[in-house]
Amino acid sequence: MAAQAESWSWFTALAVGVSLFKCLFINAYHSTDFEVHRNWLAITHSLPLSRWYHENSSEWTLDYPPLFAWLERGLAQAARHWDGDMLRLDNLNYASPATVLFQRLSVVCTDLLFIYAARECCRCIRVQKAPQVVLSQPSFVLAVLLLWNFGLLIVDHIHFQYNGFLFGFLLLSVARHLQSRHLQGALLFAVLLNLKHIFLYVAPAYGIFLLRSYCFTLDRPDGSIRWSSFAPLRLLALGSIVVSVFALSFGPFVAMGQLSQVVSRLFPFRRGLCHAYWAPNAWALYSGADKALAVLGVRLKLLQEAELPRAAMTGGLVQEVQHAVLPSVPPAATLLCTLLAVLPALVSIWRRRRGNRAFLRCLLLCALASFLFGWHVHEKAILLAVLPLSILAVESREDAGIFLVLSTTGHYSLFPLLFTPAEMIIKVCLMVMFTIYSFTALGNLHRSQGSLLCPMEVVYLLGLAAVAIACEFIFPLSPWRQKLPFLPLLATSVYCAVGVSYSFLRLYATLLRSNNKRKQL
Structure with missing residues (x-):
């Protein structure tokens, strides 16, 4: 002892x-x-x-x-x-x-x-x-x-x-x-x-x-x-x-x-599809597309600006809102999308009685599916996937790569929670130190199995650094600060939503591959 x-x-x-x-x-x-x-x-x-x-x-x-x-x-x-x-x-x-x-x-x-x-x-x-x-x-x-x-x-x-x-x-x-x-x-x-x-x-x-x-x-x-x-x-x-x-x-x-x-x-369903600032999920991409189509429609004179909802989806308030161009999303639609997203994972775990790691992978897929497609999701809910994924990351090279993309993306999406100048250096230093340790430690653990990230993933994460510099340092000094105050939040949520969605798909891919290997055995 x-x-x-x-x-x-x-x-x-x-x-x-x-x-x-x-x-x-x-x-x-x-x-x-x-x-x-x-x-x-x-x-x-x-x-x-x-x-x-x-x-x-x-x-x-x-x-x-x-x-x-x-x-x-x-x-x-x-x-x-x-x-x-x-x-x-x-x-x-x-x-x-x-x-x-x-x-x-x-x-x-x-x-x-x-x-x-x-x-x-x-x-x-x-x-x-x-x-x-x-x-x-x-x-x-x-x-x-x-x-x-x-x-x-x-x-x-x-x-x-x-x-x-x-x-x-x-x-x-x-x-x-x-x-x-x-x-x-x-x-x-x-x-x-x-x-x-x-x-x-x-x-x-x-x-x-x-x-x-x-x-x-x-x-x-x-x-x-x-x-x-x-x-x-x-x-x-x-x-x-x-x-x-x-x-x-x-x-x-x-x-x-x-x-x-x-x-x-x-369960206060009147709070609306998205939180005050969007969680990086599918509805951030959907709402971002709606904003882009609205701006494009006004520029092409296909829409009248006066007819569009004022600051729809980016007013910083928790409320029910309507999309400007795309159809608005009711709670039932988010529930249906979530159920369809988790169904293959649930079927997979039903077919595998023995497999505690399969349960953990299914848990992660349920967490990410709910985060991506749920109603009024808070940005902090990304931790529900990041923390359990840490367990798989130290055991598997492929899961380690997914963890690096998801944790880096998900953690950066939390940056807007701390918006006061005094905390700027704290959040930047903590994020950099944790990210460097994650890359270094997991890279050493799986060194013999090859690189953890493919070139496309490296490019995406470097793009995340560019978004961070633009939102945290350049935008506050730009003339757009007064006219478009929620532009950094929109950019952060939409860009991070790509990484979260990609991680979700990669986790599903590993689940399907493990099922195929089991059938071959």
Whole structure:
């Protein structure tokens, strides 16, 4: 045991180092999400349970599932010993030094779950022969890619959110499935869904995988399903876990007749197709094409500028809008596109009972499909694919190449979240350091298998650097700054959407190739 503990001492150093590093951002810029969570502390502390999802004195109403609301209530019990004024409902936009310190440290402390989950994921790495040098070990590289992930650092510890805590549940659940401890994995994911419902993106992968791999105990020699091997008691165990968690979470609101009110807060479809600035997905490409066609139509005098919606899709507001030229997209259309995009991955995992890595790949495809085609997707949701892909990246050269494209593109798409001059050098330096490490470490891991990127991918990523220079340094000095203030956001989202879409297609290609190899065997 002593030898084992000593061999993992490097992980402790990484974890302590990143925790101390996060504390450097305590007095950095924070977004409106800081006030969102302060208000949720006040709601859950000051009001009875029956009013949590009805309170609307602030525009930042409670819109996370009940288990996260209980987390906020637990944090509020500690917060009252720091500065009780932060728990007053009428104290809007309150940010005393004590409040800032408490909320920042609450994120750092809840990240302990993410640190534990990262260690469990590192234990799941498959390698032929581990190098003697610790810095070259796949587990060390994975630990750095997870613990020091650029996106998590800026989103949680500058912009302000609790994604590390939430992704801790996801990665720990993934680790348990990779270890074939499926009931624990199902429990963790059920809890996660009741903490933040955005993880419904990957729920289909969990459902099909658990039904196929856990509830069917044997296959025929050709790999097809042997229906006689279906284990109803296993299905009952899984169902009991999921139902129990949801009953614990939503049960009180069902008893009070408030389920519809809670659901309306969780799924506000009136927010529109795109977020205030577009996530780099298919709808960014669609909306960008709409803007281009509108401008071209006016130039060619095929359209009257006065007849077009004012600043459609780029007004910086969260609202329902109409496209100017192309047909507007209803929520049902986004749902249909998402289902069609994930269906081949789900069929593939249904045909493969044994294959925990296939489950992870299916999870990634579900995450990216939902990101690309979902309704009102937030740009931060790209981390739902980037973080799990880190596991595959240290095991496979091809996945490492996909990771480099997706992480570089997805991380840069988060740049507009930090728009104050003081944070410019921070985000640039952190992004550059993380990207250089990713390229170097993964390149060394897979050195014997050839280059990780093809020339086309290299050209695309160099183009991303050009977009960054134009948007961050040239545009603020140009005369277009006043006339077209959202042009950098549009350019960033559209260009990054190309890289995210490409990564999605490459992941599907690797899935199909692995299926063909399995058939040949």
